[in-house]
Amino acid sequence: MRYHTPSSFEEASEIAAAAPGITRILAGGTDVLVQLRADIVEPDDLIDIKRISGTGDITRSDDGGWVIGAAVPGVSLSEHAALCADWPGVVEGMALVGSTQVQGRATLTGNLCNGSPAADSVPGMIAAGAEVSVVGPQGPRRIAIESVPVGPGKISLAKGEIVTAIHLPSRGAQGGDAYERFIPRTEMDIAVVGVAVNLRRDGATITEARVAIGAVAPTPLLVPEAGAALVGSTLDDASLAALSEAVSAACNPIDDKRGTIEFRTHVAGVLAKRVARTAYDRAGDAK
């Protein structure tokens, strides 16, 4: 295994584009090193992006949104008061990943690019309308989070393409987001169902809503019908029932010992209501 420490993303991308064999990017390593140690994947080339300047930074963008460097660990998100105030749902999704030790290393970008259907931070980023910037042999591009995962362990980036940062939009007025997952234990487990809701209110009425689900399909999914069920409502019982139904209808889960198809589908609908209430209350508390 060749271990590289490029000092720019262009250099990193050139190494990745020219690499003949299995290539991995090393962000926090909490997936890459587990796979290496368990003899699941031994990369021929491992490209550590943490020496590239700016990859560990969280910065305000010109439009009032946030740019989160590709190597920012979960703990840095939780410690960032202004980011937590704007996007509590995105931060709480990431904060659920692993233990304190894992939080010291694991990144949003790694969680996304590992391609797990159950990745806890991904529904929150999709609901937020986040994007990633990518550099590669074809030049830079910026794409929606939901276009990155394409199947279990598979993402849409081309050979040589590397994520440089995650972009969260400006929070704007009266917005709120939330993420919750169902797991059989209270800590250190993989989501059986995950739901994220991001919405905006005008007074009591919901004017915009995005709903995303995780662990109940081959990739985390945006569910436009579920968002539409909320818009125009005051989160009354009828809209919550419509939300729940739309979320359950979008589920296409696996059946395993941790949750049957029926169970996962049902719980997704139940969680969606709970998460929508949290997002709605947060939007009400926001300026």
Next chain:
Amino acid sequence: MSMMHVNTTVNGDEVEFLCDSRETLLDALRDRLGQMGAKEGCGTGDCGACSVTLDGRLVCSCLVLAAEAEGRQVGTVEGMAEDGGTLHPLQRKFIEHAALQCGICTPGILVAAKALLEQNPDPSETEIRYWLAGNLCRCTGYDKIVRAVLDAAAEMREDA
């Protein structure tokens, strides 16, 4: 297999070693630097027995490559007691409360608990339990560990 040359700082001391590119920081600490405090329980980030700090952040050293430590600051359980051998309050309280049996988990838990108290000198029992959720112990049942951390925190607050 060409070896990599790494310069790093362990418990304040500058050290250097040669390692394979696939080697973990845990293996380098134990096999190259003779620092046997960090233990391997699982090798996959689940048990916390290998906990160390890297530039002040608590991490699993089994999920860090040795080469990643280049130019960084590593902190292990060996750095907790003072030079003359005076134990850290956490170490003393672990002995007083009998918060260990076989002791395999203890170095990792001590390093993790120290990191907690540095950022939160007065944690609640619940905060301690969540913070230490990534440190598994198959012997003690955790209660004695939690009590030892609470007691050490109280003593350290008095002395502060």
